[in-house]
Amino acid sequence: MKSLDVSPLVWQVLRRHLIVFSRNWKTNLSFNFFEPLLYIAALGLGLGAYVQPMEGLPYLNYLAPGLVASSAMFATSYECTYGTFVRMEYQKTFYAMVATPVSIDDVIVAEILYGTFKSVLYGSVILVVILALGLVASPWALLVPPVLAVGGFLFAVLSMIWTGLVPNIENFNYFFSLIMTPLFLFSGVFFPLSGLPRIIQTLAWASPLCHVVNLVRGLVLGRVHAALIWDFMWLVTLTAVLFPLPLYLMRRLVIK
Amino acid sequence: MDVIVAEKLTKEYNGKVAVRGIDFRVRHRECFGFLGPNGAGKTTTVNMIYCLSPVTSGRLTVLGMEVQKKPREIKSRLGVVPQENNLDPDLKVLQNLLVYANYFRIPTATARTRAMELLEFFDLADRADDRVDRLSGGMKRRLTIARALINNPDLVILDEPTTGLDPQARHLVWQRLRRLKERGVTLLLTTHYLEEASQLCDRLVIMDRGEILEEGDPQGLVAKHIGREVVEVGLGRVECTGQFQPAADCGDTTAMIVGRTNHLLRGHLAVGDSLFLFPRDNGQTVLQALQGMPVRFSHLLLRPATLEDVFLKLTGRGLRA
Numbered sequence: 001m002k003s004l005d006v007s008p009l010v011w012q013v014l015r016r017h018l019i020v021f022s023r024n025w026k027t028n029l030s031f032n033f034f035e036p037l038l039y040i041a042a043l044g045l046g047l048g049a050y051v052q053p054m055e056g057l058p059y060l061n062y063l064a065p066g067l068v069a070s071s072a073m074f075a076t077s078y079e080c081t082y083g084t085f086v087r088m089e090y091q092k093t094f095y096a097m098v099a100t101p102v103s104i105d106d107v108i109v110a111e112i113l114y115g116t117f118k119s120v121l122y123g124s125v126i127l128v129v130i131l132a133l134g135l136v137a138s139p140w141a142l143l144v145p146p147v148l149a150v151g152g153f154l155f156a157v158l159s160m161i162w163t164g165l166v167p168n169i170e171n172f173n174y175f176f177s178l179i180m181t182p183l184f185l186f187s188g189v190f191f192p193l194s195g196l197p198r199i200i201q202t203l204a205w206a207s208p209l210c211h212v213v214n215l216v217r218g219l220v221l222g223r224v225h226a227a228l229i230w231d232f233m234w235l236v237t238l239t240a241v242l243f244p245l246p247l248y249l250m251r252r253l254v255i256k
Numbered sequence: 257m258d259v260i261v262a263e264k265l266t267k268e269y270n271g272k273v274a275v276r277g278i279d280f281r282v283r284h285r286e287c288f289g290f291l292g293p294n295g296a297g298k299t300t301t302v303n304m305i306y307c308l309s310p311v312t313s314g315r316l317t318v319l320g321m322e323v324q325k326k327p328r329e330i331k332s333r334l335g336v337v338p339q340e341n342n343l344d345p346d347l348k349v350l351q352n353l354l355v356y357a358n359y360f361r362i363p364t365a366t367a368r369t370r371a372m373e374l375l376e377f378f379d380l381a382d383r384a385d386d387r388v389d390r391l392s393g394g395m396k397r398r399l400t401i402a403r404a405l406i407n408n409p410d411l412v413i414l415d416e417p418t419t420g421l422d423p424q425a426r427h428l429v430w431q432r433l434r435r436l437k438e439r440g441v442t443l444l445l446t447t448h449y450l451e452e453a454s455q456l457c458d459r460l461v462i463m464d465r466g467e468i469l470e471e472g473d474p475q476g477l478v479a480k481h482i483g484r485e486v487v488e489v490g491l492g493r494v495e496c497t498g499q500f501q502p503a504a505d506c507g508d509t510t511a512m513i514v515g516r517t518n519h520l521l522r523g524h525l526a527v528g529d530s531l532f533l534f535p536r537d538n539g540q541t542v543l544q545a546l547q548g549m550p551v552r553f554s555h556l557l558l559r560p561a562t563l564e565d566v567f568l569k570l571t572g573r574g575l576r577a
């Protein structure tokens with residue numbers, strides 16, 4: 001496989017995305033924290049009144065950090081499937097960019113970084129909201145944005161792999177129903193995995209979201225312990241292993 | 257030094273040949289054209305020149321650099337107007353130019369001055385803050401050309417710059433391209449409008465099915481292959497008069513006409529139910545000879561020879577076939 005051809009122009013491409021984002025950030029942001037707030041209201045407050053404390057916490061306090069992690073990862077995944085595909089296929093923006101000194105690798109890496117940016121921003125906004133609701137227990141929470149960056153980068157890579165493999169906008173909903181929704185439901189956002197059968201626990205451990213949730217919840221609740229290092233290492237390792245894949249797959253779509 | 261040198265340049269898409277070992281050279285400060293019908297391989301060639309498509313085999317140097325080795329350096333000195341507009345619909349008109357300038361690392365102040373000049377040059381200054389999708393087709397095309405000039409390129413590549421534009425918009429684009437040429441910019445354009453090719457190009461190649469059929473300047477090619485004039489004979493509904501027996505088919509009529517005028521012709525070409533006669537020197541005498549025949553043709557026309565005749569002769573097909 002061709003070696004990586006990335007230059008500082010990545011920043012100029014990313015800057016283009018940020019300029020576009022800054023033009024309509026208000027609508028973008030408000031829609032995105034609407035959904036987590038619904039979950040907090042319906043599940044945290046509504047359902048929470050009927051469920052037992054989880055891991056020694058009121059349900060609302062248990063749920064809130066999980067939602068920070070999951071909304072962040074969803075924001076990235078939307079960006080690096082629908083967003084990327086629209087720019088590549090409908091707007092032909094990629095082709096305009098690669099006619100300049102920008103390389104296709106610059107374009108793809110900038111897409112991944114933009115996806116990462118979305119997860120940091122959207123996750124942090126929810127973090128501020130749950131802080132205002134009194135659901136953040138520890139100053140360790142300051143480390144949540146860097147964790148979202150690592151998790152966001154990984155989810156950007158995963159989403160771009162899908163986009164590169166199945167470059168068809170009709171099939172992106174399968175990414176969400178077959179991959180993102182199961183991850184969302186079985187990664188410890190809503191309930192601890194320890195109650196599930198052994199086999200599902202093992203499977204869940206393979207879920208990248210599970211590790212983001214562990215880290216975010218640990219930091220938000222101030223339950224910081226050595227095992228969190230493993231979650232972090234798992235995210236970093238998987239990212240390093242998978243990173244060449246979206247580059248290979250996306251190049252193939254643009255360069256003919 | 258030549259701006260582009262292509263030797264045995266070949267491109268295959270999954271084993272299917274799109275460009276078949278072509279050779280050409282584009283000289284400094286000239287306007288060089290690729291004239292050819294749909295599927296000829298014009299876009300494929302252009303895509304290799306601006307380092308988008310990898311070359312399958314052969315050699316291609318642009319501005320003295322090999323495309324495989326120095327794509328970023330080459331692209332920094334090119335302006336590209338792709339066949340399909342790819343303006344950034346998420347950005348406004350002026351922003352399109354400014355953001356594009358960033359990709360060339362042009363300092364903001366310089367970019368702004370240049371962008372305003374370019375909008376002025378292409379009559380788009382009053383649209384600077386419009387959304388791109390509010391522009392007409394002609395305006396979008398002009399903006400795409402303006403964008404290609406943001407880095408003061410040494411070579412501008414235009415893939416069908418005026419396809420889809422109305423005649424007025426087309427003439428406006430032609431005017432601007434001529435002014436660019438006067439300023440010393442080398443232009444490479446593809447087109448399937450022969451008028452565009454003859455109006456703008458100093459030299460051109462005629463391309464068909466991945467191959468270059470001919471190369472030369474527009475007038476030279478016409479003079480070489482056709483001559484000054486063409487007599488066009490319509491064989492659609494031929495009516496016979498006098499004793500002449502009705503022709504069984506066009507072939508018979510063609511043979512009859514050519515037989516009787518052969519001494520006046522340097523060549524002829526039958527395409528469908530049209531017959532093109534290329535007079536040796538005087539078209540008028542050929543016309544008179546035809547009018548003297550006991551046949552009434554569906555049409556009979558003496559007109560100046562054009563590149564389209566050259567194309568027709570070389571390929572046996574019309575340009576927009």
Ligand SMILES: Nc1ncnc2c1ncn2[C@@H]1O[C@H](COP(=O)(O)OP(=O)(O)OP(=O)(O)O)[C@@H](O)[C@H]1O
Binds near residue numbers: 297
């Ligand atoms: N990405 C591709 N994959 C496979 N074949 C392709 C691809 N792009 C072009 N071709 C084929 O290569 C040949 C040349 O196409 P090309 O687009 O270069 O022609 P063109 O002269 O630009 O035509 P047009 O006037 O229609 O733009 C055609 O047969 C086309 O089908």
Ligand SMILES: [Mg+2]
Binds near residue numbers: 298299300339415
């Ligand atoms: Mg083309």
